[in-house]
Amino acid sequence: MDAIVVNQLSYSYQVSGRQILKNISFKVAPGEIVALIGLSGCGKSTLCLCLGGIIPHYLGGELTGRVSVNGKDTKEYKVAQLALEVGLVFQDPDTQLFSPTVEDEIAFAPENLCLPVEEIGSRINKVLDILGISALRKENPNRLSGGQKHLVAMGAVLALEPAILVLDEVLAQLDPVGKKTINDILLDLRQQGKTILIVEHDLETVSIADRVLVLENGLLLRDGQAETVLADREFLLRHKLECEV
Amino acid sequence: MFSANGFILRVLSVKRGWLMAYIELENVTFCYPGQSRPVLRDINLSIYKEGVTAITGANGSGKTTFSKLLIGILTPTKGWIKLNGQLLTSLTLAQIGRRIGYVFQNPGKQLFCETVEEEIAFGVRNLGLGLSTDQVAQKVRMVLDYFELTRYAQVYPLSLSAGEKRRLAIAAVFVLEPDLLLLDEPTTGLDPYRKKLLGDYLDKVIAAKRGVVIISHDQKFISRYATRLIKLQEGQFVEE
Numbered sequence: 001m002d003a004i005v006v007n008q009l010s011y012s013y014q015v016s017g018r019q020i021l022k023n024i025s026f027k028v029a030p031g032e033i034v035a036l037i038g039l040s041g042c043g044k045s046t047l048c049l050c051l052g053g054i055i056p057h058y059l060g061g062e063l064t065g066r067v068s069v070n071g072k073d074t075k076e077y078k079v080a081q082l083a084l085e086v087g088l089v090f091q092d093p094d095t096q097l098f099s100p101t102v103e104d105e106i107a108f109a110p111e112n113l114c115l116p117v118e119e120i121g122s123r124i125n126k127v128l129d130i131l132g133i134s135a136l137r138k139e140n141p142n143r144l145s146g147g148q149k150h151l152v153a154m155g156a157v158l159a160l161e162p163a164i165l166v167l168d169e170v171l172a173q174l175d176p177v178g179k180k181t182i183n184d185i186l187l188d189l190r191q192q193g194k195t196i197l198i199v200e201h202d203l204e205t206v207s208i209a210d211r212v213l214v215l216e217n218g219l220l221l222r223d224g225q226a227e228t229v230l231a232d233r234e235f236l237l238r239h240k241l242e243c244e245v
Numbered sequence: 246m247f248s249a250n251g252f253i254l255r256v257l258s259v260k261r262g263w264l265m266a267y268i269e270l271e272n273v274t275f276c277y278p279g280q281s282r283p284v285l286r287d288i289n290l291s292i293y294k295e296g297v298t299a300i301t302g303a304n305g306s307g308k309t310t311f312s313k314l315l316i317g318i319l320t321p322t323k324g325w326i327k328l329n330g331q332l333l334t335s336l337t338l339a340q341i342g343r344r345i346g347y348v349f350q351n352p353g354k355q356l357f358c359e360t361v362e363e364e365i366a367f368g369v370r371n372l373g374l375g376l377s378t379d380q381v382a383q384k385v386r387m388v389l390d391y392f393e394l395t396r397y398a399q400v401y402p403l404s405l406s407a408g409e410k411r412r413l414a415i416a417a418v419f420v421l422e423p424d425l426l427l428l429d430e431p432t433t434g435l436d437p438y439r440k441k442l443l444g445d446y447l448d449k450v451i452a453a454k455r456g457v458v459i460i461s462h463d464q465k466f467i468s469r470y471a472t473r474l475i476k477l478q479e480g481q482f483v484e485e
Contacts, residue, residue, distance in 0.1 A: 016404050039436045040408025091407050091434070092351065136305075143277070146350045146430065147304030147462070169407070172433045173350075175303045175462050201408075201436045202465075240438035 001071055003164050003195035004028040004051065009065035011046060011055060020046045022218040023065070028211075030163070033186060033196045035206040035226065037241060038215035044199045045091055047215070048168045051197070052088035053079045070163055083109070087162035091169045091199075093149035097141040102133065102152050105141050109160045127155040132181055147173045154182065164195045171198075171205050183208055203230060203242060214241065265330075266291035267425060267456060268315060272324035275307075275314060283322065284310045286480035294424055294456040297447060299467045301460075302477030308460045309350055311477065312429050315458070316347045329424075343372050346423035350430045350460075352414035356402040361394055364402050365417045372421060384420050392416040392442065408434040419446065425456045432463045444470050 004027065011021040020043045028034050036044050049055040053074040056063045067074045070085040090096045099105035106127055110120045128134040131151050136144065141152050150170050157165065165186075171179050186196055186208060200206050212229040214222040216239060222229060229235070236242035270290045276283040284307040292298060292315075302308050313319040314326060317333050326333040328344060349355045358364040366385045369376060376384070389395045392412045397405065402413055411434045418426065426447075432440050440463075447457055447470055461467055467474065474485040 013404070016400065040412070040434065040439060041406040045406060092353065094351065094353075145305040145307075145309055151304070169434060173304075173430060173462065175301075176464070178304050179462075201434075201440075202463075203437070240436070243437040243441040 001030075002027045003030045003032070003070060004197070005066070005068045006047075006050075007066040009047075009050065009067055010063070011050060012062045013046075014060040014062075020218050021050070024215075024218075024220045025065075026213060026220060026223055028195055028197065030195050031190055031193045032211060033190055033198070033209045034211045034213060035209035036197060036199045036213045036215065037201065037203075037206060038221075039240060042215040043218045044215055045168055048088060048166050048197070048199060050074065051164075051166050052086050053077065053082040054088070083160065083162070084113075085162060086164045086166055087157035087160055088166045089150075089153050089157050089168060089170050093146075093153040094142075096153045096156070097149060100140060102128075102136045102139050102141055102144075102155075105152055106155045106159045109156065113160075123159045123161075127159050130181070130185055131155050131158075132177070147175060147178055150174060151178060151181075158185070162194075165189065165197070167196070167198045169199050169201070171200055172202065179205070203236070206230065214239070265293075267294040267329060268292040269327045270314075270324065271326075273314065273321045273326060274323040275310060275319065276322045277310075283480060285314070285477075288324070288480075288482060290475075290482055292425070292456070292458060295454065296451055296472030297457040297459060297470050298473045298475065299459050299461060299471035300475055300477060301462065301467065306477045307480060308477055309429055312347070312427055312458075312460055315427060316345050317341045339372065342368075342423075343374070343421075344424045346418035346421050346426045348414050348418050348426070348428045348431055350433075352407075352410040352434075353403065355414050355417070356410060358402060360399050361402055361405075361413055362389065362398040364413060365389060365394075365420050368417060368421050374421070388416045388420040391446065393439075408436060408439065411435060412439060415443065419450075422453075423455070425458065426450060428457065428459045428461075430461055430463075431459060432461060432466050440466060 007025050009021055009024045012019040038044055050067050051069060057079050069082060072085060074082060097105055099108055103124060106124050107120055110123050128137060133151050141149060150173055154170060171182055207230060209226045212226045270288050273285060273288040274283050275285045300308055314321060317338055356364055358367055365388055366381060369381050369384055389398055394413060394416060415431060431443060450457055476483045476485055
């Protein structure tokens with residue numbers, strides 16, 4: 001079974017009425033790392049929100065077509081149920097963090113799944129450890145720096161151990177050490193058969209992906225092997241996905 | 246590479262011998278209320294109204310805190326900061342804002358107008374820059390155009406995508422043409438093409454003898470545009 005199936009997906013926001021996604025179809029197999037790239041405003045974050053079910057459940061608007069994650073149609077399942085399949089790390093961690101301490105933030109989802117206390121404790125320790133943020137355990141997430149907030153948001157999602165992970169520009173704000181940490185985690189998760197979708201602008205960051213999807217003005221412009229797409233400089237330059245500085 | 250860069254840095258530092266510091270920090274220590282360990286310790290630093298000063302450092306090293314001190318949102322626990330020879334504490338935030346244009350790390354925090362056009366016009370109109378209505382309109386048009394926001398002129402800023410919000414926040418500050426631009430992670434959320442637009446704009450700013458301070462993890466961007474590199478490490482600056 002495919003981990004992600006997006007079939008003829010179109011979406012317009014309620015407020016602006018702008019159609020952001022236009023008839024998009026693709027599938028992602030379990031254990032694949034897929035990168036989603038494209039110019040600002042092309043619909044990348046909107047697509048992430050569709051995968052987590054935030055669209056259409058919370059944001060309204062008009063959605064046609066079908067999105068399913070691990071066989072669950074996002075229209076038919078609640079966001080809380082979908083969260084067991086898809087871990088979504090938002091672009092702006094402030095929209096995601098709400099607990100008084102880092103530890104509580106990470107414990108929140110496992111606690112609400114009613115996991116045994118020992119299991120929750122060991123998940124917290126594990127996540128803090130692999131992200132290298134054990135020292136921040138008792139800190140208030142709101143007082144952390146931008147990059148640290150991203151790591152905590154990532155931790156809160158990893159603690160759920162979802163089969164599918166969606167990261168919306170999480171790496172962009174991290175220092176080189178943080179980037180390397182996340183990179184290693186992603187490669188490790190792939191080994192375990194998890195499916196990962198990352199949104200990034202930096203083509204170097206994207207190079208860990210197996211496959212690259214390119215969005216342009218809401219259309220899926222290209223879907224190909226990462227090696228092929230990233231080596232096609234003529235294509236990347238033509239679509240402003242790479243620029244000589 | 247060492248020789249070329251080293252030579253340029255040498256020339257710059259000689260030049261700085263007679264160039265007056267635009268911002269001066271002396272023995273600046275900052276500690277958040279209720280915390281025992283200071284984020285920044287005994288910092289002595291001069292920032293000049295020239296070139297691009299890049300500030301790097303690990304996540305949580307205090308880069309954003311430092312930038313908030315420079316524009317007076319935070320006040321040092323110890324030590325003092327002078328802007329163009331005047332103590333920062335003797336100036337109002339508006340007076341500081343006329344000289345230093347600050348783009349927040351999270352652009353959503355600085356957008357509040359009804360439309361993109363209003364957002365860009367707000368500072369130009371209200372910071373007391375003494376411009377006529379026509380001059381304001383012309384500046385706004387130019388910036389909208391440069392940052393490719395013209396088609397969103399009448400759109401609600403917070404409905405834009407993250408990258409577009411960032412471009413708007415940058416545009417709303419750039420239009421003020423302050424002496425010094427202070428940009429906290431400005432390339433986050435920008436696609437490569439817009440990064441280049443930003444960089445080209447910085448080149449123009451520098452050519453106009455204004456300065457830029459940029460906080461960033463974006464190695465590629467820094468290595469292309471920075472003229473001075475300082476790293477924040479354990480609460481102190483190390484010049485690189």
